[in-house]
Amino acid sequence: xAEGPRRRWVMGTGGRYRRPTAFxxxxxxxxxxxxxxxxxxxxxxxxxxxxxxxATAGGSGDxxxxxxxxxxxxxxxxxGPGATIVVLPSPLSVAPLDGGxxxxxxxxxxxxxxxxxxxHGSLTAAxxxxxxxxxxxxxxxxxxxxxxxxxNLEIVNPYRGGIYGLNVQSARVEGNNISGxxxxxxxxxxxxxxxxSTLTNGWAxxxxxxxxxxxxxxxxNNYVHDAACSDGIDLRASGxxxxxxxxxxxxxxxxxxxxxxxxxxxxxxxxxxxxxxxATADSNSETDIGSSGADCEGLxxxxxxxxxxxxxxxxxxxxxxxxxSCNGGEFFTGQADGTQSIRISDSLFYDDPGDMLEENNLGTxxxxxxxxxxxxxxxxxxxxxxxxxPPIPAESFGSFTGHGFCMSQFxxxxxxxxxxxxxxxxxxxxxxxxxxAFYANxxxxxxxxxxxxxxxxxxxxxxxxxxxxxxxxNYATLDRLQIxxxxxxxxxxxxxxxxxFDQAPGATTLAPRIDLGDAGSYNTGDNCIxxxxxxxxxxxxxxxxxxxxxxxxPLGPVPSSLSATDGAIPVxxxxxxxPRGGCA
Numbered sequence: 001x002a003e004g005p006r007r008r009w010v011m012g013t014g015g016r017y018r019r020p021t022a023f024x025x026x027x028x029x030x031x032x033x034x035x036x037x038x039x040x041x042x043x044x045x046x047x048x049x050x051x052x053x054x055a056t057a058g059g060s061g062d063x064x065x066x067x068x069x070x071x072x073x074x075x076x077x078x079x080g081p082g083a084t085i086v087v088l089p090s091p092l093s094v095a096p097l098d099g100g101x102x103x104x105x106x107x108x109x110x111x112x113x114x115x116x117x118x119x120h121g122s123l124t125a126a127x128x129x130x131x132x133x134x135x136x137x138x139x140x141x142x143x144x145x146x147x148x149x150x151x152n153l154e155i156v157n158p159y160r161g162g163i164y165g166l167n168v169q170s171a172r173v174e175g176n177n178i179s180g181x182x183x184x185x186x187x188x189x190x191x192x193x194x195x196x197s198t199l200t201n202g203w204a205x206x207x208x209x210x211x212x213x214x215x216x217x218x219x220x221n222n223y224v225h226d227a228a229c230s231d232g233i234d235l236r237a238s239g240x241x242x243x244x245x246x247x248x249x250x251x252x253x254x255x256x257x258x259x260x261x262x263x264x265x266x267x268x269x270x271x272x273x274x275x276x277x278x279a280t281a282d283s284n285s286e287t288d289i290g291s292s293g294a295d296c297e298g299l300x301x302x303x304x305x306x307x308x309x310x311x312x313x314x315x316x317x318x319x320x321x322x323x324x325s326c327n328g329g330e331f332f333t334g335q336a337d338g339t340q341s342i343r344i345s346d347s348l349f350y351d352d353p354g355d356m357l358e359e360n361n362l363g364t365x366x367x368x369x370x371x372x373x374x375x376x377x378x379x380x381x382x383x384x385x386x387x388x389x390p391p392i393p394a395e396s397f398g399s400f401t402g403h404g405f406c407m408s409q410f411x412x413x414x415x416x417x418x419x420x421x422x423x424x425x426x427x428x429x430x431x432x433x434x435x436x437a438f439y440a441n442x443x444x445x446x447x448x449x450x451x452x453x454x455x456x457x458x459x460x461x462x463x464x465x466x467x468x469x470x471x472x473x474n475y476a477t478l479d480r481l482q483i484x485x486x487x488x489x490x491x492x493x494x495x496x497x498x499x500x501f502d503q504a505p506g507a508t509t510l511a512p513r514i515d516l517g518d519a520g521s522y523n524t525g526d527n528c529i530x531x532x533x534x535x536x537x538x539x540x541x542x543x544x545x546x547x548x549x550x551x552x553x554p555l556g557p558v559p560s561s562l563s564a565t566d567g568a569i570p571v572x573x574x575x576x577x578x579p580r581g582g583c584a
Contacts, residue, residue, distance in 0.1 A: 229258025
């Protein structure tokens with residue numbers, strides 16, 4: 001019996017293979033396949049499965065490969081749900097397709113030809129689109145609908161966003177090159193504080209909002225760059241929305257703060273109300289973010305309720321541009337009882353004019369958990385370092401933050417729980433403290449007891465800093481404090497003390513535990529405390545355990561290098577030799 005035609009199988013949703021029921025059309029480098037869709041997704045059966053559009057086409061095209069449309073509006077009108085819209089490359093000397101496009105459910109908008117992410121100058125033609133006016137589609141170049149894919153487009157100078165969606169349920173945005181976004185400087189991301197105040201950001205190159213239902217997003221391998229008033233990638237969840245997002249291998253570069261907004265973000269996440277946002281971010285970079293005096297952020301979160309979980313791996317932040325509020329990563333609970341968990345691993349943050357990392361818990365009854373695992377922080381450059389003991393400010397927390405700390409942890413308000421853990425990580429070359437952590441009640445930011453703070457540092461190093469290596473201050477009534485350190489190196493602190501644990505006049509800590517020296521507990525001690533320029537350790541109002549640590553000599557610390565007021569610093573027995581055979 002003669003063999004029948006061989007059936008080809010293709011990957012479908014959920015990793016399952018299925019049989020194609022339409023056709024595949026080969027383009028220059030990519031292949032576009034259009035499959036028949038379930039009847040529920042195909043509202044216009046007579047419309048073509050694949051529509052072509054080109055900036056160089058004539059005015060009489062029918063949307064075929066041989067006679068493409070010459071406008072995005074024609075492609076939008078001719079395509080039904082589930083269709084593929086192909087943007088053909090055009091010479092860079094030709095104006096991009098204008099007017100933006102609002103996709104229908106389950107459509108694929110794809111640029112033909114080589115990857116638009118190729119090195120600048122290597123392409124002579126590209127599938128280019130824009131939306132130069134706010135009259136159509138709110139000024140966005142691409143408006144997402146449910147289940148859409150947008151891939152391999154070069155989006156240039158849109159009036160508002162490059163790609164935007166609201167309650168899309170699912171979407172994939174991959175391999176796009178977006179430059180000059182938000183030429184109108186329209187406000188997008190709004191940052192909320194505990195006091196009646198907000199800070200605005202420009203609309204993002206890629207932004208997705210959700211206020212109801214469940215959404216699943218893939219934002220991968222995009223290049224968002226060179227904009228005068230635009231964030232890079234922003235996700236916002238509010239109301240009752242539940243959002244899961246993968247934000248991987250994106251490059252965010254050279255974004256400036258607009259003159260009419262107050263901040264610029266590389267990648268920003270936000271939850272409000274009872275929304276939940278769970279995101280992973282692997283192998284992204286945010287470099288040259290900011291402009292003169294800018295409040296620039298590489299990674300940023302803001303909560304006024306809900307739950308936010310962000311797992312960050314292999315992130316690179318470099319060369320923040322701006323003033324004291326410029327950060328490599330700022331994670332911020334602003335109001336209400338939000339819960340936030342941030343984990344950053346195998347990442348590098350370097351060269352920033354403010355605090356490199358901030359964990360700011362300003363909510364009431366809110367919880368923040370932040371973990372650094374194999375993270376390197378280096379080189380903060382702010383011209384004005386912090387005072388050795390920052391005073392309580394009259395109206396704001398500005399005097400506490402933005403002093404070139406490697407890491408700042410700040411919490412305020414009743415029943416706020418703030419935890420920080422540092423594992424196998426390294427801080428160095430920061431202008432002020434390696435870690436400055438504190439609790440305070442400030443005017444307008446909530447008052448009352450019930451708060452808890454914790455810091456745990458394991459197998460890490462904090463070296464070559466302008467002031468303290470590790471510095472804690474309490475300014476209010478704190479229920480519980482726990483600070484532990486195990487197998488760490490604290491070295492070369494050039495001001496203040498290597499280790500400082502202070503309680504301001506009138507402040508109270510109901511249940512303190514500061515253990516850096518094996519006070520009968522698990523995993524403390526074996527630390528190296530080396531080469532202070534002034535004091536090894538100081539305390540005001542606390543008992544601090546520093547036993548079974550190495551002080552650079554078998555004789556232990558010089559007694560005059562320890563300062564205790566209304567507290568004690570037991571150091572004996574101390575180690576007679578470096579732990580683990582050496583210090584980091």
